[in-house]
Amino acid sequence: MSAPDGSPVGAERSIGQLFASATTELSALVHDEIALAKAQLKQDVKRGAVSGGAFTVAGAVLVFSLPMLNFALAYGIRTWSDWNLAICFLLSFAANVLVAVVLALVGVAFAKKAKRSQGPQKVAASVKETAGVLQNAKPHPRPELPQDREPVAIEAVARSSS
Numbered sequence: 001m002s003a004p005d006g007s008p009v010g011a012e013r014s015i016g017q018l019f020a021s022a023t024t025e026l027s028a029l030v031h032d033e034i035a036l037a038k039a040q041l042k043q044d045v046k047r048g049a050v051s052g053g054a055f056t057v058a059g060a061v062l063v064f065s066l067p068m069l070n071f072a073l074a075y076g077i078r079t080w081s082d083w084n085l086a087i088c089f090l091l092s093f094a095a096n097v098l099v100a101v102v103l104a105l106v107g108v109a110f111a112k113k114a115k116r117s118q119g120p121q122k123v124a125a126s127v128k129e130t131a132g133v134l135q136n137a138k139p140h141p142r143p144e145l146p147q148d149r150e151p152v153a154i155e156a157v158a159r160s161s162s
Contacts, residue, residue, distance in 0.1 A: 070096065 013021070070092045077088040 066096075 070089075073095065074085065074088040074092040077083065077091055078085055081088075
């Protein structure tokens with residue numbers, strides 16, 4: 001069994017070797033995290049595209065079914081009231097305009113909220129803050145072992161791996 005840098009587990013390593021090993025492992029960890037983020041982003045984009053396509057098809061079906069709804073509404077008003085058919089179609093048109101105005105107002109309200117939210121900027125600021133904290137972080141000091149005593153844990157690992 002050997003350490004990530006190729007040296008045997010029971011061998012004494014210098015501070016430089018330990019630092020190089022830690023740097024290599026940290027670099028590999030960062031690369032793995034980036035690869036994971038890319039994979040998750042790719043999967044999210046794929047799901048979003050499928051979702052967008054489904055909503056587009058649903059919207060197209062709805063748009064093509066609206067004339068049937070208008071005819072049904074106009075003939076329903078005609079049956080219920082015995083008014084002239086032209087007036088019934090005008091009422092059906094007015095109902096469509098009213099629905100469109102309400103939907104436009106809802107859309108404007110959500111657009112204003114989205115403009116004010118600044119979500120991505122908050123995330124970017126948080127990432128920069130975390131990076132600043134990590135750059136200023138210092139490792140905890142470790143107590144030094146007396147020179148006449150060898151570490152027991154290294155001996156135990158060395159014996160168990162042989």
